[in-house]
Amino acid sequence: MNTFQGYRRSQGLPGLRNSVAVIPSVFCANTVARRIAEHVTGAIAFCHPVGCSQVGLDLELTARGLKGLGRHPNFFGVVVVGLGCERLQAHELEESIASTGKPVETLVIQEEGDTLRAIEKGVTLASRMAEKASRQSREEFPLSELSLGLKCGGTDATSGLAANPALGWVTDRVVEAGGRAIFTEVTELIGAEQLLAGRGTNPQVAGEILATIGAIENRLAAATSNAELQHRSALISPGNQDGGVTTVVEKALGGIYKAGTGPISGVVGYGQYPEGPGLYLLDCVGQDGEAVTGLVASGCQEVVFTTGRGTPTGFPGVPVIKITGNSVTFDRMKFNLDFNAGRIMEGATIAEVGAGLLEKTLRVASGELARAELLGHDELFCITRI
Amino acid sequence: MAKALKINTRDNCAVLLTDVKGGEPVEVRTDAGVSRLDARCAIASGHKIALVGLAVDQPIIKYGEEIGRAQTAIEPGDWIHLHNVYCRRGH
Numbered sequence: 001m002n003t004f005q006g007y008r009r010s011q012g013l014p015g016l017r018n019s020v021a022v023i024p025s026v027f028c029a030n031t032v033a034r035r036i037a038e039h040v041t042g043a044i045a046f047c048h049p050v051g052c053s054q055v056g057l058d059l060e061l062t063a064r065g066l067k068g069l070g071r072h073p074n075f076f077g078v079v080v081v082g083l084g085c086e087r088l089q090a091h092e093l094e095e096s097i098a099s100t101g102k103p104v105e106t107l108v109i110q111e112e113g114d115t116l117r118a119i120e121k122g123v124t125l126a127s128r129m130a131e132k133a134s135r136q137s138r139e140e141f142p143l144s145e146l147s148l149g150l151k152c153g154g155t156d157a158t159s160g161l162a163a164n165p166a167l168g169w170v171t172d173r174v175v176e177a178g179g180r181a182i183f184t185e186v187t188e189l190i191g192a193e194q195l196l197a198g199r200g201t202n203p204q205v206a207g208e209i210l211a212t213i214g215a216i217e218n219r220l221a222a223a224t225s226n227a228e229l230q231h232r233s234a235l236i237s238p239g240n241q242d243g244g245v246t247t248v249v250e251k252a253l254g255g256i257y258k259a260g261t262g263p264i265s266g267v268v269g270y271g272q273y274p275e276g277p278g279l280y281l282l283d284c285v286g287q288d289g290e291a292v293t294g295l296v297a298s299g300c301q302e303v304v305f306t307t308g309r310g311t312p313t314g315f316p317g318v319p320v321i322k323i324t325g326n327s328v329t330f331d332r333m334k335f336n337l338d339f340n341a342g343r344i345m346e347g348a349t350i351a352e353v354g355a356g357l358l359e360k361t362l363r364v365a366s367g368e369l370a371r372a373e374l375l376g377h378d379e380l381f382c383i384t385r386i
Numbered sequence: 387m388a389k390a391l392k393i394n395t396r397d398n399c400a401v402l403l404t405d406v407k408g409g410e411p412v413e414v415r416t417d418a419g420v421s422r423l424d425a426r427c428a429i430a431s432g433h434k435i436a437l438v439g440l441a442v443d444q445p446i447i448k449y450g451e452e453i454g455r456a457q458t459a460i461e462p463g464d465w466i467h468l469h470n471v472y473c474r475r476g477h
Contacts, residue, residue, distance in 0.1 A: 156432055157401055157431075157432030157433070158432065160449070161391060161393065161401060191473075192451075195451065241467075241468065243432050244401065244402075244430065244431075244432035244433035244434065244467070246434070246446075246453065246454060246466065246467050246468055246471050246473075247453050247454040247471060247473040248473060249451070249452070249453045249454065249473060250448055250449075250453035250454070253448070253449040253451055253453065254449070257449075345391070345403050347415075
């Protein structure tokens, strides 16, 4: 039976890591948050450029993203740092995170007095939390307690031939076991919407899939008056084309392989967690940082990221496992890549390689560091905007 | 010999797993077995080779699905890419 070692939480899925998150509710609190985290082992600051002078959906997405991040099971506890006059109030963030039952503390710079006092208080709060976290031990959990994020970037022809089919095999095993898997990159699904809608568990889900993909396509097309760029073929990068991918539909189909072959249980909004087990589509764009942040803000405890050309990026506090189907890339970027699915290109079956990837995924879940963690990569935290 | 992979049995193109020069033979692997054809031009690893002749507007099938259509007539062994494919969903 497939199991992993995680940290039990009072509600929801277990954590795979046990960090303390220091989250500014507004960019004005970034330096205080960063300095607090610098002083405390096991603390991570999540600095960002938003939280004020925003309205409507843009503000709502920021709030949902930061709340989803704070509620994430990989964080033992959270210190929220506010300025005091910002649009997204620190206490609103605190209340949402506290509803998970995890420890949350809030400090507001204008109430503490100044930067120095705020840092002093924050260091005290975060270090007490980190000390408690360090006393907790891992326990064994079944595969049904895993929520896996699926992502690809730097695609080449091997992504759709080897890496995504291998990850798709893993996705099918996680979902069959009663776990969760979430795919997103809705911008990359354009062209394959009818195929995906056909996999919805009921007509309502099928309609949501079509509406989600249609809305992003319309938004992208409306964002420019340049007719050439309104065209969905503009979604393919020169790197994709050099690698042999010709059309958006071909790229989409190759990417969709990583979501396996099973039914799609629903569409989740940005910052929302799936209500039950199954395969879900997250409504988020495909840019690596925004998409991985979206997967994290929907509760994925780890992300498996397929790449053809090779990418080193990571997310603080959440393992991002890099796999490639390109053995040349794997050899060249050894210390950035965790798993080589390139054996499929040489004749191994998808099931053989997929089983090896599942084992790797469970080892990383249990505490083995992914290469991106080992090398301190943290580029992927990026709150989406409209 | 150069090698190519036909992913789905419905496909009418295969993906080169190694570079091939014009006129050289290519071994095409499928679930159903192995076949052979000659590349009509140099094709880089990762790019597609036509397995059958295609008239203008005929679908290019990969992953068992239509990924685009022939913009010009395509011969078996031709390189299939931006220069001879259009995508109905976008153009």
